[in-house]
Amino acid sequence: MNISRRGFCGVGLLAAASSLGFHAFANPSARKVRVGVLKFGTVNWELDTIKHHQFDAANGVDVEVVYFAGEDATNVAMLAGDLDVIVSDWLWVSRQRSEGEDLTLAPYSTAVGAIMVREDARIHGIPDLVGKKVGVAGGALDKSWLLIQGLAQRDHKIDLANEAEIVFGAPPLLSEKALSGELDAVLNFWHFCARLEASGFRRLIGADGAAKALGASGPVSALGYVFHENWATENRDAAMGFVRASAAAKKLLAESDAEWERLAPIMRAEGRELEVLRDRYREGIPNRPLAEEESDAAKLYDILADIGGEKLVGEARQMAPGTFWAALKT
Known part of the structure; x- marks a missing residue:
């Protein structure tokens, strides 16, 4: 077979x-x-x-x-x-x-995670995350977080880990904090991002987009x-x-x-x-x-x-x- x-x-x-x-x-x-x-x-x-x-x-x-x-x-x-x-x-x-x-x-x-922001947020690109409170699911070594950091460093010379206020936490908790307005942006797992999307959030950048920008020829x-x-x-x-x-x-x-x-x-x-x-x-x-x-x-x-x-x-x-x-x- x-x-x-x-x-x-x-x-x-x-x-x-x-x-x-x-x-x-x-x-x-x-x-x-x-x-x-x-x-x-x-x-x-x-x-x-x-x-x-x-x-x-x-x-x-x-x-x-x-x-x-x-x-x-x-x-x-x-x-x-x-x-x-x-x-x-x-x-x-x-x-x-x-x-x-x-x-x-x-x-x-x-399917991968993405940085999500409210539809009306005045955040339209990675540079706008500087100084903002950003929730990150999966910990400091999460692949999506590392790829987005790599893209921020390469294209914008921004060290997101140090130039934004990073809050690590469990995916459900971070989604709740994003919905309540306690976070300016949140990088969460794909299904939490989908639920946020249904609640009036939009994708700022996904790990898939970061991966392609960094050299991947298609979805991995x-x-x-x-x-x-x-x-x-x-x-x-x-x-x-x-x-x-x-x-x-x-x-x-x-x-x-x-x-x-x-x-x-x-x-x-x-x-x-x-x-x-x-x-x-x-x-x-x-x-x-x-x-x-x-x-x-x-x-x-x-x-x-x-x-x-x-x-x-x-x-x-x-x-x-x-x-x-x-x-x-x-």
Whole structure:
């Protein structure tokens, strides 16, 4: 069983998945795939779609969703061998590979955070953030924050970390502070940005725009489905089956507004907020050959390593070979 380079990313894989149809069949011999996720994370929308429509059974696997309270817990469980798949970013995967682990990833989403400001704010560019109170989710080493800092330094000679008043915090809290007017701007994760957009905020600059300005030729998946390469080699049909199930779910979510209405209670969204979340999710569906994403990720890694240093990437100054699952490029 194989998937071409264009078979995983974007339209090619989604078209291939459509040939399975949306009426899945039961498969008593399906290989169980344990997927660890945050209980209220956005990945649950796709996994719920997989299970509801039995896309896993249609592709020879049985997805078992295992919930965790925090990202660190999922990472520990993955490294301990208690899970088959988690969702994480390519920086973490590369660092683990550089330190001897055999983790690799298949792209999940290119959706990234952005700096959001009120629609009527007198902030129209990075220089306008100087002296302003800016909330930043994800901490000082968050990729989106580092990329935007890099762009501010290169294009405007501005050290945002020191020339703006930076407030780090949890994403929900920062969104609340932005809504209440306690922050002039906020850099938050993509789904929090979407909810703010539905509440009268606009994007000042996204991490995707910063990445392109810094050399990426197109969208790069911020997150991927992460697994051990040895597991994928020994269970190739299961690994490919899971990838295909994910693609089938993405195809449905890309095409069906009704599916988003079904997911609304899980998402805790309705009306305009649901529509914006739907549209931003769709924009984040990977649609490029894996080799192109990998090449751009390597470019961004070099920039992030310069800014974030050893605290971010460890001792490796280049992205580890094999960070993106090579089987998806053949």
